Amino acid sequence: MHKRAIGFLSALCIAGTAFMCSAVSSTPAIANPNFKGKAVKFIVPFSPGGGTDTFARITTKHMRQFIPGKPKTVIRNAPGGGSVIGANMGYKAKPNGLTLLVTSGSTVMENILRSKGVEYYLETMHPIYSAPSGLIYWTSPEVIKEPLDIFDTDQLIFGHISPTGGTGSLFVWAKELLGFTSKDIWGYEGGSAARGAFHQGEVNIGGESTIGFNSSMLSYLDKKEIVPMFQSGILDENGNVIREPAAPDVPTVAELYEMKYGKKPSGQAYEAYKLIVGTRTYGKAMLLPTETPAEVVAAYDQAVTEMIVDKGFLADAEKMNPGAPHFSGASLKKSYPQSVAAPPELLEFMKKVYREKYNATLE
Amino acid sequence: MLRKSVTLLCLIMAFMLTLSSANAAEPKAAADQASYKLDKKIKIGLSGEGFAAGQEIRILIMAAKDGAEYDIGYALDPEPVPDDAGKWATTWDAGRFVGKKLVKEGANQLQVTDADYNALAEFTVTFEK
Numbered sequence: 001m002h003k004r005a006i007g008f009l010s011a012l013c014i015a016g017t018a019f020m021c022s023a024v025s026s027t028p029a030i031a032n033p034n035f036k037g038k039a040v041k042f043i044v045p046f047s048p049g050g051g052t053d054t055f056a057r058i059t060t061k062h063m064r065q066f067i068p069g070k071p072k073t074v075i076r077n078a079p080g081g082g083s084v085i086g087a088n089m090g091y092k093a094k095p096n097g098l099t100l101l102v103t104s105g106s107t108v109m110e111n112i113l114r115s116k117g118v119e120y121y122l123e124t125m126h127p128i129y130s131a132p133s134g135l136i137y138w139t140s141p142e143v144i145k146e147p148l149d150i151f152d153t154d155q156l157i158f159g160h161i162s163p164t165g166g167t168g169s170l171f172v173w174a175k176e177l178l179g180f181t182s183k184d185i186w187g188y189e190g191g192s193a194a195r196g197a198f199h200q201g202e203v204n205i206g207g208e209s210t211i212g213f214n215s216s217m218l219s220y221l222d223k224k225e226i227v228p229m230f231q232s233g234i235l236d237e238n239g240n241v242i243r244e245p246a247a248p249d250v251p252t253v254a255e256l257y258e259m260k261y262g263k264k265p266s267g268q269a270y271e272a273y274k275l276i277v278g279t280r281t282y283g284k285a286m287l288l289p290t291e292t293p294a295e296v297v298a299a300y301d302q303a304v305t306e307m308i309v310d311k312g313f314l315a316d317a318e319k320m321n322p323g324a325p326h327f328s329g330a331s332l333k334k335s336y337p338q339s340v341a342a343p344p345e346l347l348e349f350m351k352k353v354y355r356e357k358y359n360a361t362l363e
Numbered sequence: 364m365l366r367k368s369v370t371l372l373c374l375i376m377a378f379m380l381t382l383s384s385a386n387a388a389e390p391k392a393a394a395d396q397a398s399y400k401l402d403k404k405i406k407i408g409l410s411g412e413g414f415a416a417g418q419e420i421r422i423l424i425m426a427a428k429d430g431a432e433y434d435i436g437y438a439l440d441p442e443p444v445p446d447d448a449g450k451w452a453t454t455w456d457a458g459r460f461v462g463k464k465l466v467k468e469g470a471n472q473l474q475v476t477d478a479d480y481n482a483l484a485e486f487t488v489t490f491e492k
Contacts, residue, residue: 038479039479039480039481041434041480047437047459048426048433048459048460048463048465049459049460049462049463049464049465057426057428057429057431058429060431061429061430061431072432072480073431073432074423074432074433074434074480075431075432075433075434076433076434076436076437077433077434077437077438078437079437
């Protein structure tokens, strides 16, 4: 009897130890990742309700159906520092497949410029899904009648958050490449504040993502209350700048250059512009941390592969940005690192322009 | 003798378990008002009790759009951390959620979770026009 009691207690201890071990272990099964009963966190480095947050909300709504184990998905907004705070958080997250970073063009610009406070390296992370989000700029019909008129006026006034931000940087490099003039006002709190400044007449140039333009500015275009100037465009699979499918009638900066000067653009300003077009092409992306095991990355790649042919997802994506392609898998992993970092000599040139013309010191 | 001892031990353990479960406060949380205006400047007091002292807690809301669950931590001040008595209190700056229509008129479901988003308590915040 005594031996039996000891045996029972021993078994109890072993079972208890095993239970405690399983309870404290948080490492996912690497050989066959399954996230059943877990929550996957998507860090959005902006406030809720904006473009990147909307991209995350709609994408995760569909993606969770295809992640092994169909986990709960949670959006964690971490705004501040032009997306640097949240991006640092996502970069440093445990590489266990339970945290992903959602980026925008601004996040990529900060990565390229290595601004103060940037501790993340997007080129080392694992992109699993990306969708382009180009930019469109417009002005008032009192200022120009057609895009080529921007070269013949000194009345243009642009305003946005900063010359290194997503919308500001494309404008800066369009100006550098095209050679038109404008008065620039920096320091608006956000995209909606800059849009408000346009509507109140403080500035007469507005800039918006294609998604935002199609949802909030099309009615002004229909009433001829605005005139499109140019769009950023996006990169095709060969690295050429093309018009976004959602804005087929607006010339790209490169096209406007050709229309004005009769030749294709080239030089460092063009390379800087193309770099920023890359940030718009791959800016809206979902990334796993650098050290994430290959099996977990593969599981997410498979989930995205299934998601981007799903009818429900495609219907929602079409509402967000009509005709936009969906980047995933090996081609995304090949293109992405080249689009989120700059060659040293190009970076030096860009920093020099920011320093000398915009009084923007990045270190 | 041994059988009696084991039986007695089991009885004592069962008694202690019953006692501890009766004493352990069930975690619960609530908003400080029955309802709030759908106002872009609204701030909402939230509090809870019965949590483990010092435990990391997160607060989630089931958004009114796309069934998304949002961790509202960035909009809480101060960060909610249960004190030695297991109580916490914070203020939710919910204006952005109102402005972007991520909360709806009527009852909105919120959840207090641990750091891994396992549910600890649920409560509602009601908005009215």
